[in-house]
Every structure is written in structure tokens, then in C-alpha cells.
Amino acid sequence: MGRVLAIANQKGGVGKTTTAVNLGAALAQKGAQTLVVDLDPQANATSGLGLRGHQGTTLYDVLVGGAELSSAVVGTGLSRLLVVPGSRDLVAAEIELLSADGRERVLRRAIEAVSPHFDVVLIDCPPSLGILTINALTAADGILIPLQAEYYALEGVAELLQAVERIQAALNPGLEIDGVVMTMFDVRNNLAHAVADEARKHFGDRLFLTFIPRNVRLSESPSHGVPAITYDPQSKGAQSYVALAEEIVSRGTFS
Amino acid sequence: MGRVLAIANQKGGVGKTTTAVNLGAALAQKGAQTLVVDLDPQANATSGLGLRGHQGTTLYDVLVGGAELSSAVVGTGLSRLLVVPGSRDLVAAEIELLSADGRERVLRRAIEAVSPHFDVVLIDCPPSLGILTINALTAADGILIPLQAEYYALEGVAELLQAVERIQAALNPGLEIDGVVMTMFDVRNNLAHAVADEARKHFGDRLFLTFIPRNVRLSESPSHGVPAITYDPQSKGAQSYVALAEEIVSRGTFS
Numbered sequence: 446m447g448r449v450l451a452i453a454n455q456k457g458g459v460g461k462t463t464t465a466v467n468l469g470a471a472l473a474q475k476g477a478q479t480l481v482v483d484l485d486p487q488a489n490a491t492s493g494l495g496l497r498g499h500q501g502t503t504l505y506d507v508l509v510g511g512a513e514l515s516s517a518v519v520g521t522g523l524s525r526l527l528v529v530p531g532s533r534d535l536v537a538a539e540i541e542l543l544s545a546d547g548r549e550r551v552l553r554r555a556i557e558a559v560s561p562h563f564d565v566v567l568i569d570c571p572p573s574l575g576i577l578t579i580n581a582l583t584a585a586d587g588i589l590i591p592l593q594a595e596y597y598a599l600e601g602v603a604e605l606l607q608a609v610e611r612i613q614a615a616l617n618p619g620l621e622i623d624g625v626v627m628t629m630f631d632v633r634n635n636l637a638h639a640v641a642d643e644a645r646k647h648f649g650d651r652l653f654l655t656f657i658p659r660n661v662r663l664s665e666s667p668s669h670g671v672p673a674i675t676y677d678p679q680s681k682g683a684q685s686y687v688a689l690a691e692e693i694v695s696r697g698t699f700s
Numbered sequence: 701m702g703r704v705l706a707i708a709n710q711k712g713g714v715g716k717t718t719t720a721v722n723l724g725a726a727l728a729q730k731g732a733q734t735l736v737v738d739l740d741p742q743a744n745a746t747s748g749l750g751l752r753g754h755q756g757t758t759l760y761d762v763l764v765g766g767a768e769l770s771s772a773v774v775g776t777g778l779s780r781l782l783v784v785p786g787s788r789d790l791v792a793a794e795i796e797l798l799s800a801d802g803r804e805r806v807l808r809r810a811i812e813a814v815s816p817h818f819d820v821v822l823i824d825c826p827p828s829l830g831i832l833t834i835n836a837l838t839a840a841d842g843i844l845i846p847l848q849a850e851y852y853a854l855e856g857v858a859e860l861l862q863a864v865e866r867i868q869a870a871l872n873p874g875l876e877i878d879g880v881v882m883t884m885f886d887v888r889n890n891l892a893h894a895v896a897d898e899a900r901k902h903f904g905d906r907l908f909l910t911f912i913p914r915n916v917r918l919s920e921s922p923s924h925g926v927p928a929i930t931y932d933p934q935s936k937g938a939q940s941y942v943a944l945a946e947e948i949v950s951r952g953t954f955s
């Protein structure tokens with residue numbers, strides 16, 4: 446039974462998509478059957494995996510049109526790494542879902558039909574705490590929080606945790622915090638160390654030991670439509686996501 | 701009559717708030733009566749201007765509760781720089797506005813009552829193209845687009861421009877593109893130059909000549925609750941926003 450992880454943080458630009466794409470690729474390389482679900486209307490994970498402008502069943506068709514999630518799953522060319530593409534009409538889904546019955550559980554029902562076929566499902570979330578992210582947190586077994594080593598990013602974490610508590614109380618009691626991962630970490634920057642210290646105090650051992658460094662290969666690989674592990678496997682960026690995948694697997698969050 | 705500028709881009713983490721806070725401070729220093737409106741539920745501009753946890757009338761009270769915008773305006777301690785604080789209940793405003801009459805024009809009506817008292821009003825937008833950003837674009841005379849020199853950020857611009865066209869056609873024919881400003885620009889990074897070249901091709905002279913460099917003072921100043929121009933006036937970051945203010949004034953976008 447696959448574990449469903451929501452990669453979420455309402456702060457923009459903290460590395461949600463970069464984590465979904467590169468952690469997904471690293472887990473697939475380690476042998477896990479991996480599905481990335483692109484729930485962001487920006488559809489960045491979709492283009493980061495080489496499927497920009499994909500025509501076919503989209504997540505909008507699943508959430509609003511009632512299509513099966515399995516009909517939206519496509520390959521990436523990498524073994525064991527499949528993706529459900531996002532699309533800009535997800536913006537419309539936000540509005541249409543608001544009046545749907547059981548509007549918070551639509552994605553959960555859709556994912557339950559496919560998750561047995563995967564070891565892990567990663568949901569890339571948009572930068573908001575609106576109905577799409579609520580759907581992701583309601584569908585998920587765990588949340589993975591990318592935390593950029595910056596002041597504004599740290600400021601928003603308390604609110605994210607409160608949202609998680611509300612979801613656990615009302616919609617998904619099984620939702621766990623699988624961990625927090627520092628992203629774009631620059632060892633020369635005092636602010637970065639200060640934020641990491643604060644995060645360690647707050648999260649204890651739920652702060653992953655693996656820190657993702659700021660590494661230009663991670664920002665270059667999306668323009669080639671491949672994860673960094675394909676674009677430049679020896680780069681610090683690619684290697685840090687391999688290490689994160691190892692840490693996640695060794696914690697036994699999923700079999 | 702003050703010019704209303706929406707600082708908008710649905711891509712997260714591109715420097716919208718940093719631009720609203722620091723351009724606002726630089727324009728105020730040059731003598732402009734300046735109002736910053738924090739339309740983002742994260743309320744980062746509010747804390748970046750030293751008003752974290754502000755109790756009082758908020759933008760939610762204005763948009764949903766019908767309060768006068770003038771009753772929400774507070775000082776920052778800097779001459780000629782006032783702010784309408786944001787608050788997390790703006791997330792609820794997104795949902796409540798959807799069923800309101802004239803839901804796209806609520807902010808426009810509220811701002812029209814105060815803009816004559818200012819030379820410029822800067823609206824900091826959340827990272828989405830939802831009802832709050834639509835309100836900002838409907839209220840604005842011009843849009844200022846912060847463009848991070850990264851691939852995913854460039855990818856999203858076409859969609860932002862289409863949203864602007866839709867607003868011009870249906871809600872605000874007077875909306876202009878006041879300009880695009882490159883943010884977090886690292887001269888040593890090839891990708892950054894490639895993105896800037898693409899932006900120049902696309903926007904021509906609407907791409908500001910002033911580029912905002914990646915500069916640690918810009919990410920440190922929010923933790924002190926002041927703009928970089930106060931925290932470290934000689935820093936490259938503070939100076940680049942002073943230069944941007946000069947370029948905007950010299951273009952005559954507002955008197």
C-alpha cells in the first residue's frame with residue numbers, strides 16, 4: 446500500500462516542486478514505484494518532468510469531471526517514475542470544488558483507487574492553503590514541509606502547522622508530519638544557520654538531517670525537462686536529494 | 701491622484717513582497733506619499749514593515765465587513781510610508797468574496813476612497829491568480845511584475861499576461877503594464893542572463909533597466925521589521941531599489 450506524501454508549504458518559492466521532482470526521481474532510482482501528482486495550476490512539476498504542454502486527461506478532469514485518476518497517469522521516460530500532469534484549469538477547479546459535496550475529499554477518493562499500485566505518491570501543492578492544498582492534506586498519510594532558510598519562510602510555518610492540526614481534527618486524523626527539509630541552504634549565510642537552529646528547536650528529529658544546498662543544477666534542470674539526477678547526477682543538488690531519499694526510506698515511513 | 705500599482709506574479713517567491721516593501725520605502729524617501737496594501741494572507745509585507753501581529757482594522761474587515769479602507773491605514777514610523785496590514789483571515793475573504801456582488805471590484809471601490817491622498821499605492825499580491833489578485837488587477841492603474849531569473853518563473857509569465865488581458869477586456873480597460881523588474885539577479889549565473897535576454901526580447905523597454913541583485917541584506921531586513929534602506933542603506937540591495945524608484949519616477953508613471 447503506497448504512502449501518500451503532500452509536499453506543502455503556503456510560502457511561495459521554497460522548493461516544493463524541486464523537492465517533488467527530485468525526491469521522486471531519487472526514490473524511483475532506489476527502486477520505489479513512484480507517482481508524482483501535480484496539483485499546482487502552474488504545472489511546474491509537469492514541465493520539470495518533461496511533459497510541458499501535455500495533452501490528455503488532466504487532474505482537472507479527475508477532480509471536476511469525475512475521470513479516473515488512472516486515466517491521467519503518464520510516463521516520464523524514467524523507470525518507476527510516473528506523473529499525473531497538472532494544468533492551468535486547476536484554477537477553475539478551485540472555484541468549482543467549493544460547491545461540490547465532500548469537496549475536501551475529492552482527491553483522496555481519486556488517489557485511493559491508484560495508491561495500491563505504488564510505493565509512494567508525492568503531491569506537489571500550490572503556494573496557498575486553499576481548497577487544493579486542503580484536498581492534498583486530506584488525501585495524504587504524511588506531509589513533507591520544504592523550509593527555505595529565510596525569515597518570511599520561517600514566519601509562515603506556525604500557520605501551516607495550525608492548518609495541519611485543523612485537517613487532522615476534521616478531515617484526516619491519520620495525517621502525520623513526516624518531516625521538514627531545509628532547502629536552498631547556503632552554509633556561508635548566517636541567517637540560514639539561524640533559521641536552521643530555530644527549525645531544529647521546533648521540530649527536533651522531524652527535521653531531516655539532509656539539508657538541500659543552493660545548487661545551480663537544481664534550477665537549470667527544469668529547462669531541460671529532467672530531474673537533476675538525470676541532468677547532472679554528480680552535482681551537489683542531485684546528490685542531496687539522493688541522500689534525502691535514503692534518509693526517508695531508512696526512517697521506514699514506507700515499506 | 702495617486703497611481704495604484706499591483707505588484708503581482710502567481711509564481712511563488714519571486715520577490716513581490718520584497719519589492720512592495722523596499723520600492724515603497726525608496727519612493728517615500730524620494731518624497732512620494734506612499735501606501736502599501738498587503739493583500740496576501742501571509743501578511744509578509746506587514747511584518748516586513750514592523751507591524752507583525754498588528755491588532756486593528758484589517759483588510760478582511762474592509763473587503764468583507766465593509767469597513768472604510770482609511771480606518772485600516774497605519775504608520776510605519778518612516779515618513780510618508782503608510783500601510784494597510786494584511787491578515788490571515790484574508791484566506792476566508794477569498795471564499796466569501798466569491799459569492800459577493802461585484803466581487804472583483806470590492807478592492808477598487810475601497811482604494812478609490814483613499815488614493816487621492818497618496819502619490820502611489822502599492823498592492824502586494826499573493827502567489828496565485830485567484831480572486832484576491834483579480835481584485836488587485838481590477839483596482840490598479842498598472843501592474844509591476846517582479847521576474848525572478850529562473851526557468852519556472854519565466855514559464856509562468858505568459859499565463860500572467862493572459863490574465864492581465866482578460867482583466868483589461870472585462871474589468872479594467874485602463875490597466876497598463878508599468879514594467880517588469882528582474883529580481884535576485886546573480887551576474888555569475890548563465891541561466892540568469894538567459895532569462896534576462898528572453899525577458900528583454902519579450903518586453904522590450906518595459907523591462908526596467910534596474911536589475912535587483914541577490915543581496916543578503918534584502919533577506920535579513922524583514923527579521924528586523926524594516927526595509928533594507930533603513931537596515932543597511934549602503935547595501936547593493938537597498939541601493940538597487942532606490943535606483944528602481946528613480947527609474948519609475950523618471951518614466952513619469954506618476955506625477
Ligand SMILES: Nc1ncnc2c1ncn2[C@@H]1O[C@H](COP(=O)(O)OP(=O)(O)OP(=O)(O)O)[C@@H](O)[C@H]1O
Binds near residue numbers: 630
Ligand atoms: N536547492 C536549490 N538550489 C537552487 N535553486 C533552487 C533550489 N531549489 C529550488 N530552486 C529554484 O528556486 C525556484 C523556486 O523553487 P520551486 O519552484 O521548486 O519552489 P516552489 O515552492 O515549488 O514554488 P511555488 O510556491 O511557486 O510553487 C525555482 O526556480 C527552482 O528552480
Ligand SMILES: Nc1ncnc2c1ncn2[C@@H]1O[C@H](COP(=O)(O)OP(=O)(O)OP(=O)(O)O)[C@@H](O)[C@H]1O
Binds near residue numbers: 717884
Ligand atoms: N534580491 C534579493 N536578494 C536576496 N534575497 C531576496 C531578494 N528578494 C527577495 N529575497 C528573499 O527571497 C524570499 C522570497 O522573496 P519574497 O518573499 O519577497 O517573494 P514573494 O514573491 O513575495 O513570495 P510569495 O510568493 O510567497 O508572496 C524572501 O525570503 C526574501 O527575503
Ligand SMILES: [Mg+2]
Binds near residue numbers: 462571
Ligand atoms: Mg511549485
Ligand SMILES: [Mg+2]
Binds near residue numbers: 717718740824825826
Ligand atoms: Mg509575498
